[in-house]
Amino acid sequence: MKETRTQFATRLGVIATTVGSAVGLGNIWRFPYEAGVHGGGAFLLIDLFFIFIIGVPVVCAEFIIGRHTGSNIRGAFRALAPGRQWGLVSYIGLCASVMILSFYSVVAGWTMHYTVKSIGGFSGVTTPEALHAQFDAFASSDIAPTAWTLIFLAVNYLILSRGVQKGIERMSNILMPMLFVILLLFTVNSLMMPGASDGLKFLFTPNFSEITPSVVLGAMGQAFFTLSLGLGCLITYSSYFKRETPLLRTSLITAGLDTLVAILAGIIIFPAVFTFGQEPATGPKLVFEVLPSIFANMGGGAIWSTLFFLLLFLASLTSTISMAEITIAYFEEEFGMKRKKATAISIAVSMVLGTLCALSFGSLGGVKLFGMTLFNLFDYTSSNILLPIGGMIISLFVGWVLDRSIVRGELLAGGGRITGWGVSTVVFCLRWLAPVCIGLVFVYGLNIF
């Protein structure tokens, strides 16, 4: 009953949209704050392990499911495993994507606020302490952060309701290259700061005594989050891939560029943290309290900072679009809704939850579930629990249940120089390595026994 489905138009489009989904606040906001909380170098090392050894094969698994079925996540599992319980993973994906979109939009709203604020040079405030206080006052002020969250979600609606190729692809093609260039510029600037060597030492020297189960759990969650992995986002995107797209190569390029951006963000943030005497373990506000100090101390700071926050806002947008696309494709294809209606419902739900998350830095700060504010609860549960569970089910499914000829066929299609040996390695990771590692991290990290 499906008409010919839309596809990404070009090879660059495939990479730009997939990298556009992966690169976002996860790299520039979440990676530095998680690394800061979890001791820097040790966290980075484990994060890299999870990205390349566990993440890349699971990305391939999502690609295989998505391109083979050309369907939304519910439809994909129905086609591949009719009448079996595997499809339940799609509901985890749908719930988690709404949760992530909600808290993510709050932070994206902060980037919009700071884009505007930068134009005025942060109202003339320049000392790190005062800039810090300025951000705190803003984040806890209820109305402004909520308004920005809603504006951000409204922008998502405008782009998403126009459809896949026109909205998503065109935007990503321009934005992603621009973001790289500006990050490189700031990297050079940070390397010249007095705190550079302390910052780099913090980020790159793993102190093995700091590796605890919760560091490992955090790093695994970060790896899944930054790769947009585990809730079918990549199943949905790869359903728009062409037959010729080489899957393993696309997943490696995505993981490589994504990691590069996170490391650059770390090199930008940590030298500044040590230069301005800030605390690395600040948590979600870290980047927003540190970055303005960097800009305030640069020549032409107002211009740089406007450009930076603008690009960060746009990078967030290419990521949230990919999250929302999961539920939109689901409503469209499973319930035959029109694109506009499907988009409106998805965005409206996130507007309600997003408002609650925005308020959890202000009036709702005292409302705690399991000792966490709503914002932190959404962030923690979705990344550290739901995404890895989703990833585990997806890798077990592709490793054990899916017909091997489908797996081979999809991985070998489009060339990309993958051999039979490469296919076997991916399958081995999906059957054993990924499920066992994720399972172990759960048992220890969540202290199940």
Ligand code: TRP
């Ligand atoms: N990877 C994105 C980032 O790092 C966030 C993201 C987009 C995401 N789509 C997702 C996270 C799906 C989890 C699942 O900013």
